[in-house]
Amino acid sequence: METILSVNHLNVTYVNKSRRVMAVRDVSLSINKGDSLGIVGESGSGKSTLAMALLRLHPKGTEITGEAMFEGKNLLTISEKEMNELRWVKLAVVFQKAMNALSPVHRIRQQIEDIYRVHYPKASSAEIRERAMELLKLVNLPPRVYNLYPHEMSGGMLQRVAIAISLLHHPQLLIFDEATTALDVVTQGQILREIVEMEKTLSTTRIMITHDMSVVATTCNKVAVMYAGELMEYGMVTDVLTHPHHPYTQGLQRSFPSLKGDNRKLESIPGFLPDLSKPCQGCVFAPRCPHATERCFSQKPPMFKTGESGGAACWLCEGEENGK
Numbered sequence: 604m605e606t607i608l609s610v611n612h613l614n615v616t617y618v619n620k621s622r623r624v625m626a627v628r629d630v631s632l633s634i635n636k637g638d639s640l641g642i643v644g645e646s647g648s649g650k651s652t653l654a655m656a657l658l659r660l661h662p663k664g665t666e667i668t669g670e671a672m673f674e675g676k677n678l679l680t681i682s683e684k685e686m687n688e689l690r691w692v693k694l695a696v697v698f699q700k701a702m703n704a705l706s707p708v709h710r711i712r713q714q715i716e717d718i719y720r721v722h723y724p725k726a727s728s729a730e731i732r733e734r735a736m737e738l739l740k741l742v743n744l745p746p747r748v749y750n751l752y753p754h755e756m757s758g759g760m761l762q763r764v765a766i767a768i769s770l771l772h773h774p775q776l777l778i779f780d781e782a783t784t785a786l787d788v789v790t791q792g793q794i795l796r797e798i799v800e801m802e803k804t805l806s807t808t809r810i811m812i813t814h815d816m817s818v819v820a821t822t823c824n825k826v827a828v829m830y831a832g833e834l835m836e837y838g839m840v841t842d843v844l845t846h847p848h849h850p851y852t853q854g855l856q857r858s859f860p861s862l863k864g865d866n867r868k869l870e871s872i873p874g875f876l877p878d879l880s881k882p883c884q885g886c887v888f889a890p891r892c893p894h895a896t897e898r899c900f901s902q903k904p905p906m907f908k909t910g911e912s913g914g915a916a917c918w919l920c921e922g923e924e925n926g927k
């Protein structure tokens with residue numbers, strides 16, 4: 604399997620006047636071509652920070668260490684010019700409020716043509732129109748949208764335009780950060796099905812940041828679980844969602860309605876995220892973990908192997924590695 608993105612020991616620290624927020628801490632993960640990786644974790648766990656660091660969209664002054672190798676280049680250190688060449692063509696990202704990035708004074712057609720011509724200056728209007736029509740269909744919008752101004756459309760329609768624009772150049776790596784969360788369930792389902800179909804033919808790779816476990820279960824093959832800026836567990840969706848190893852993943856799962864439709868009570872995980880401006884000695888989840896022992900508070904667990912291709916940063920998994 605060809606690795607398309609390999610993130611190694613990534614740390615992202617926001618630096619404000621009074622404090623330093625360590626929003627992503629020592630995260631390592633790799634994604635193969637054609638994978639669809641869901642990143643889940645409660646609000647504030649560093650998911651968007653991770654995505655923004657990969658695309659270098661973080662605020663000025665943010666400290667970033669580690670590496671993120673994409674096609675032999677470290678995204679964290681390449682020049683701004685090289686990054687601009689990759690953005691939209693090879694790497695595209697859609698945020699939850701991506702629609703806000705559309706210009707209110709230009710028709711959708713004009714904006715799509717402008718973006719298209721950044722990379723293909725000689726493209727004809729007819730050629731761009733043809734591609735745009737394919738994409739509007741994919742995101743379930745009628746062709747007339749092409750000639751509308753943003754204020755003539757609803758928020759959900761605009762978000763779908765933003766998703767269509769992200770696909771304009773067939774990016775190899777697509778990052779959706781809650782990009783479809785605000786859409787109604789039917790529209791979201793239709794768009795995701797179309798995108799999953801499209802990926803099969805183009806072998807696109809997708810990172811799907813979402814609060815919705817059912818979206819991960821239906822549209823991703825791998826999953827990474829983050830908590831307080833750290834990676835808690837990762838693996839194949841079929842393994843992690845059916846047999847979560849990490850107590851945090853188990854807690855997250857209990858807080859979502861069962862995918863099988865079982866009628867059980869939903870439980871939230873008691874407690875709060877820790878203060879990310881303070882260093883943490885042991886396991887960052889220990890204060891909320893029902894299984895925590897003394898060692899969990901003093902020694903950080905390494906990532907233990909779970910099954911064929913998964914891992915969990917929990918002392919409970921020590922020894923499981925060798926099938927013990």
Ligand SMILES: Nc1ncnc2c1ncn2[C@@H]1O[C@H](COP(=O)(O)OP(=O)(O)OP(=O)(O)O)[C@@H](O)[C@H]1O
Pocket residue numbers: 617618619624626644645646647648649650651652653662879
């Ligand atoms: N510009 C910033 N300056 C300081 N701290 C920030 C900044 N942006 C985010 N943070 C903090 O970094 C942490 C991670 O935030 P992030 O937005 O990455 O979380 P998230 O997992 O995407 O959450 P959500 O699910 O709510 O989108 C949070 O504690 C947040 O308060």
Ligand SMILES: [Mg+2]
Pocket residue numbers: 650651652780
């Ligand atoms: Mg976020």
